[in-house]
Amino acid sequence: MRGQVGLRGKAWFEALTGRNFPLEGDPGSVLTADARLGNETARFLCVVPNPAARFPCARQGEVGLEEAYTLAMRVREVIQQDANGTKRPVIAIVDLKSQAYGRREETAAIFLATATAADAYASARIKGHPVIALVVGQAISGGFLTHGYQANRILAFDDSSVVIHAMHKEAAARITLRSVADLDRLGHQIAPMSYDIHDFARLGLLHALLHVPDPDTPSPITVAQVQKALMDAVADARAGSKDLSNRLMSEGARAMRKAGLAARALMQEQWRHD
Amino acid sequence: MSTPIAAPAFVNRHSFIELDARARAQSLMDPGSWRELVGPFDRMESPWLPLQGIAPQSDDGCVVLKGTIAGAPSVVIALEGGFQAGSMGEVSGAKMSAALDLATQDSQNGKKTTAILLLETGGVRLQEANLGLAAIAEVMASMLALREHAPIITVIAGTVGCFGGLALAAGLSSYIVMTREARLGMNGPEVIEQESGIEEFDASDRGLIWAINGGEQRVAMGVADELVLDDAQKIGAAVQSYVKAGLPQVHRSQQVELYRRRIAALDASAQIDPLMLRQSWNTKTREGDTR
Numbered sequence: 208m209r210g211q212v213g214l215r216g217k218a219w220f221e222a223l224t225g226r227n228f229p230l231e232g233d234p235g236s237v238l239t240a241d242a243r244l245g246n247e248t249a250r251f252l253c254v255v256p257n258p259a260a261r262f263p264c265a266r267q268g269e270v271g272l273e274e275a276y277t278l279a280m281r282v283r284e285v286i287q288q289d290a291n292g293t294k295r296p297v298i299a300i301v302d303l304k305s306q307a308y309g310r311r312e313e314t315a316a317i318f319l320a321t322a323t324a325a326d327a328y329a330s331a332r333i334k335g336h337p338v339i340a341l342v343v344g345q346a347i348s349g350g351f352l353t354h355g356y357q358a359n360r361i362l363a364f365d366d367s368s369v370v371i372h373a374m375h376k377e378a379a380a381r382i383t384l385r386s387v388a389d390l391d392r393l394g395h396q397i398a399p400m401s402y403d404i405h406d407f408a409r410l411g412l413l414h415a416l417l418h419v420p421d422p423d424t425p426s427p428i429t430v431a432q433v434q435k436a437l438m439d440a441v442a443d444a445r446a447g448s449k450d451l452s453n454r455l456m457s458e459g460a461r462a463m464r465k466a467g468l469a470a471r472a473l474m475q476e477q478w479r480h481d
Numbered sequence: 482m483s484t485p486i487a488a489p490a491f492v493n494r495h496s497f498i499e500l501d502a503r504a505r506a507q508s509l510m511d512p513g514s515w516r517e518l519v520g521p522f523d524r525m526e527s528p529w530l531p532l533q534g535i536a537p538q539s540d541d542g543c544v545v546l547k548g549t550i551a552g553a554p555s556v557v558i559a560l561e562g563g564f565q566a567g568s569m570g571e572v573s574g575a576k577m578s579a580a581l582d583l584a585t586q587d588s589q590n591g592k593k594t595t596a597i598l599l600l601e602t603g604g605v606r607l608q609e610a611n612l613g614l615a616a617i618a619e620v621m622a623s624m625l626a627l628r629e630h631a632p633i634i635t636v637i638a639g640t641v642g643c644f645g646g647l648a649l650a651a652g653l654s655s656y657i658v659m660t661r662e663a664r665l666g667m668n669g670p671e672v673i674e675q676e677s678g679i680e681e682f683d684a685s686d687r688g689l690i691w692a693i694n695g696g697e698q699r700v701a702m703g704v705a706d707e708l709v710l711d712d713a714q715k716i717g718a719a720v721q722s723y724v725k726a727g728l729p730q731v732h733r734s735q736q737v738e739l740y741r742r743r744i745a746a747l748d749a750s751a752q753i754d755p756l757m758l759r760q761s762w763n764t765k766t767r768e769g770d771t772r
Contacts, residue, residue, distance in 0.1 A: 258726045261749040271483055276741040308668050308676035314693050314753045315744060318667040319733065322652025326734040329625045334684060338589055348605075348614065349667055352646050356618035373605040373614040383607050397532055399612040412615055412754070451622045454615070464612065467575035470525040470541075474579035477518045478547065 213256040213268030215344045215368075216302025216421055220253040222425035222435070223300070230281070236260055237277040241295070249296035250285050254280060254303045264309025270282045270350040271307035275320035278354055282327035286334055286376045294336040296441045301355040302344030305375065321353040328357035329411070337444035338436055343422065344372045359444035362436055366412075369404045376402055391446070396416035398463060407469055411459020414440050494712040497638050498662055502561035505599055505638070506546045508713045509557055509720050515548025519576055527570045529609045536563045543573035545580045551721040554594045556584050562601030562641035569647060570606040574616020581623035588630035595724050596627055598635045598654065603669065604645015617646035624653050628732065632656065634723045635703075636716060639663040642694065653734050656723045657705035658716065659696030665705065666694040691754045702755070703763035704733070 217238070221227040224242035229235055236257035240445060241248050256268040257353045265271025289295050294469065306312075308322060315362045340346075340355035342363035353396075355361070363369055363373050373379070393403035398409050417436050419429050445454055454460060455468065497505060507515065519525055522719065530537045543563035543687035546557045558577050560567040563582030569577075584594040605613035621643075624633055633654035637643045643651050649664060651657060659665065668676075670684035692698060699705040706723075709715045743762060747753060 263749075264681070272744045276737060276744055277625060279737040280741060306667060308673045308681075309675075310673060310682045310693070311747075311749060311753050313666050313668060313682075314755055315672065315747060316699075316702070318648035318665065319652045319704050319740065320744070321667065322649045322734040323737050323740065325621055325649060326653060326732075329587065329605070329622055333625065333629075342658075349646060349649060352614070352618055352621070352649055355531070357622060363584075371611065373610040374607060378672070379607055381609070382672075393533070397529060397608075399529065400610045402607070405551060407611060410611060410615065412611075450626060451619055464571060464575075466525065466528045467571040467612070467616070470519055470572045470575040471579040472517050473523060473525065474545070474576060475583065478580070478583045 211267070211268065212258060212304045212345050213302050215252065216300050217252045217255045219341070219343050219425055220251060220300050221431070222253070222430045224251050234260060234273040236265065236274050237281070239281045244296060244298070244434060244441070247293070247296070249298050250281070251298045251300060252281060252354070253300040254278070262307065262309065262311055263333050264312060265307040268302070268304045268320065270303055270305070270353045271306040271309070271312055272315055272317055275317070275324045275353055279323040279327040282324070282331055285336065286327070286331050289336070294334065295312060296337045296339060297328070297331050298437060299338070299340045299355045299358060301340055301342045301346045301351065303345040303347065303350040303354060304345060304352065306349035321349055324353045325357050332357060332359050333449050335449060337441040339440045339444065341433070341437065342371060344369060348372070348374050359447065359449070360440040361412060362415050362417055362440055363404055363408070363413055364422050365404065365416040365418045367402045370402055371404065371407050372402055409459050410463050411457035411461070412454050414443065483596050495714060496711050497585055497710045497713040497716050498640060500713065501563060502542070502544045502559035502599060502601070506544050506557040506559040509597060510546055510548040510550055510555065511552065511716050515546045517547045518547055518580065525572050525576070526675035527572050527609065529571065533608050537607060541570055541572040542567060543576045543577070545576055548598070550595065550724045553724050554587065554592055555597060555724065556594060557597045557599065558600035560602045565606055567600070567602030567641050568601065568604065568606030569613045569616050570609040571612040571616060574613065574620060579621045581627050583619065585623070585630060586628040588627065593631045595631045596633045597720055600631060600635055600637050600640040600643040600647055600651055601639070602643055602647045603641065604644065604647055614646060617650065619739045621650050621653060624650060628653065628655060629759070632723060632726070632728050633770055634658065634720055636720065637663040637696065637714065638711065642666070644669045651699070653732070655708070655732060657699070657728050658707045658709055658719045658723070659699055659705050660709055660711045661696050662711055663696040664690065665696070665699050676770065698755050698759070701759040
């Protein structure tokens with residue numbers, strides 16, 4: 208297993224933007240930069256660990272109050288700046304622990320904070336910005352809903368330490384009264400419960416899985432490879448619809464989300480029947 | 482001979498909380514105007530629960546009614562807190578998201594359709610984990626698309642409350658109506674205690690939970706809009722008033738600068754006093770509007 212969550216995200220942010228510190232006035236946990244992507248400029252955003260964060264439950268790469276509002280502000284800034292021009296791609300580099308589990312966060316309504324960031328990403332998408340999530344490490348629960356899951360296209364590294372999940376394994380085991388071994392076994396049988404990125408890919412939610420050698424250490428070759436994948440995803444997003452319907456039309460969805468697609472089709476049929 | 486008893490209004494009220502999701506949804510719509518879509522007889526069930534030895538439910542815990550409220554085209558989507566704690570699965574999520582998308586289509590075609598969400602839920606159904614989380618992301622996307630045309634009114638009545646990913650969805654709604662028996666928060670007390678320790682949050686401290694997540698606090702601090710009595714008529718009247726009000730000028734989840742400044746002004750070195758937030762955040766009394 209690799210080290211701390213967020214460090215790989217930071218490494219890729221730096222490799223793709225040439226910057227490794229926050230914009231002026233922003234908390235140390237949110238990195239934002241405009242950088243070249245092919246022949247245009249894209250906005251990159253990443254949540255990283257910040258041991259000096261004001262809020263103690265948001266120091267290890269969690270998305271807390273400051274992180275969520277900063278993401279919301281930096282994404283809305285792009286929408287505003289590009290209102291009358293070319294819509295810049297927005298790239299969310301994802302390697303985060305989860306949302307912050309703290310009392311301060313609950314008291315100050317973290318549900319609203321995270322909603323503002325999801326709102327900003329979705330608004331960018333609806334306005335025509337290609338929004339791409341690049342999952343290089345962990346993408347867990349409310350953290351991913353806040354930062355990444357509203358993207359037009361989701362890319363993920365094909366690597367054993369990449370995890371996209373509703374809840375980290377130990378907590379899910381406790382809450383469902385199962386052992387971690389049981390969860391692993393169930394994951395092999397029941398794809399949506401799996402912690403394996405290959406099983407996640409089967410659900411048809413990803414645009415592509417990227418085989419990147421030595422993913423902890425970006426090299427000129429792998430950076431070029433990831434940039435190419437991002438550019439392809441941007442082009443694909445621009446050519447497609449501005450909603451998330453691509454996630455429902457994928458081959459994986461047709462195989463793994465049959466029940467949901469049937470419920471949708473029936474809803475459509477009965478809705479019209481006035 | 483019976484002696485007339487002067488029962489107080491509280492006793493004679495028609496409790497909303499005591500109703501199940503279907504009856505709650507029905508009570509909000511104009512009588513005779515509604516029909517249920519993808520109802521239990523359509524048997525759209527979770528394919529994942531039986532694989533784990535858990536009995537599915539024929540509506541997957543999600544009730545969708547289409548009809549009118551105060552004469553206006555509306556769809557009510559209610560999660561059943563009594564089934565798997567109202568958790569979001571593949572099918573319940575698909576029903577919710579599809580109904581919101583159809584309301585958006587109707588709205589775009591000139592038939593503005595308001596959505597009312599009755600959220601009693603712990604969030605993602607962990608037995609369908611990743612499809613539950615994906616469903617919530619899709620519900621949020623559908624809400625944001627509808628919100629361009631028509632309001633979304635979230636009612637959290639209790640007693641499950643609204644937690645997890647769907648609390649984020651609640652945060653996107655145009656209006657939030659709560660009772661004193663309702664709670665709203667992203668991480669439930671048990672989850673915080675488990676993740677961050679009992680010193681951070683003692684999940685057995687009921688007073689603390691209600692002081693932070695309770696409907697009275699959420700409305701008083703201005704992150705929800707109206708506190709109503711557990712009375713079907715009063716909740717119905719509140720919903721009708723928001724249907725008539727239409728879209729707010731600005732949605733709360735667009736108020737990034739306001740809330741960012743408020744977070745910046747907090748003293749994060751100690752726990753935050755919920756009562757202090759009522760004074761410093763709620764501008765309702767001063768400006769006549771929480772926004």
